[in-house]
Amino acid sequence: MFTGIIKTTVPIVSIIKKTNFHIHTILLPKFLLQGLELGSSISYNGCCLTVSNIQKKLVSFDIIKETLKITNLKILNVGNIVNLERAIFFNKEIGGHLMYGQITCTATLRKIIFAINNRKIWFEINKKKMQKYLLYKGSIGIDGVSLTICKVIKNYFCVALIPKTLEYTTLGNKKIDDIVNIEIDIQTRIIINTAERMMSIFTKKIIQNNSY
Incomplete structure (x- = not known):
């Protein structure tokens, strides 16, 4: 991990x-x-x-x-x-969030907003079925970088980059239309997928009860 x-x-x-x-x-x-x-x-x-x-x-x-x-x-x-x-050693401090290196999909860089000492970047997720996992303040991995989503609009999401991230990762040199790897937070996926399965089971039971 x-x-x-x-x-x-x-x-x-x-x-x-x-x-x-x-x-x-x-x-x-x-x-x-x-x-x-x-x-x-x-x-x-x-x-x-x-x-x-x-x-x-x-x-x-x-x-x-x-x-x-x-x-x-x-x-x-x-x-x-x-x-x-x-890979991490569990006897050391763990920053960021736990990631598995299992890429979920890719995203395309669509907009860069420059500001003093920081930068905001908008991405479009390339698999629309993955947009349900894009949550405000949720964790996301972009080309292996642990980041926090600061805004979501349908299948578009934005992240804010501090100077250190711009300096020490490849994200500081990304350009419009560049494609990046996306790892959706595993906990987010588990919670949403479990909720969907439970709702599906609940709905089927209601339909079955109403059919009698």
């Missing part, structure tokens, strides 16, 4: 593309290499990826069809910058 507090950003140094399968390689900073081994998990633009190869500071990830289908990793190129976070 992850916290959504990005530890560093790095460029992609190599991409090998095969049918329904990509291999991404990055140059990992020394402070993130400690204890890293094959099979370790890293949040890579918000996607939980497994380390498949380590050659000194060069770290590679295998990316399969399902991940390519759901995320923005399929459109990344060599030289593009990605957000990174190592």
Whole structure:
């Protein structure tokens, strides 16, 4: 699991593309290499990826069809910058909110509002059926960054970025029409899905009782 507090950003140094399968390689900073081994998990633009190869500071990830289908990793190129976070240790302080690296869908950047020392960015969720999970003051992961939704209008939502987020993540360099990975907060999904199932069961019982 992850916290959504990005530890560093790095460029992609190599991409090998095969049918329904990509291999991404990055140059990992020394402070993130400690204890890293094959099979370790890293949040890579918000996607939980497994380390498949380590050659000194060069770290590679295998990316399969399902991940390519759901995320923005399929459109990344060599030289593009990605957000990174190592998996959390539970004996340390946990900031942000708990994230699993399981991308729900993508969103497209539609509007940027500039202000002194902060910035607001509007996104359009690319799967309308996911808009029910967009809640005012709800947590959301954007390219692996833990953020709070500050406004929602149908399938559009806005987040506010502080200077540190702009400086230490890729979000500070995003442009109109850029596509980002979205992880909906798991607790939000569980609560809403459970409420919908209960309402469906309750409604069916009412219909059955009225049919007698």
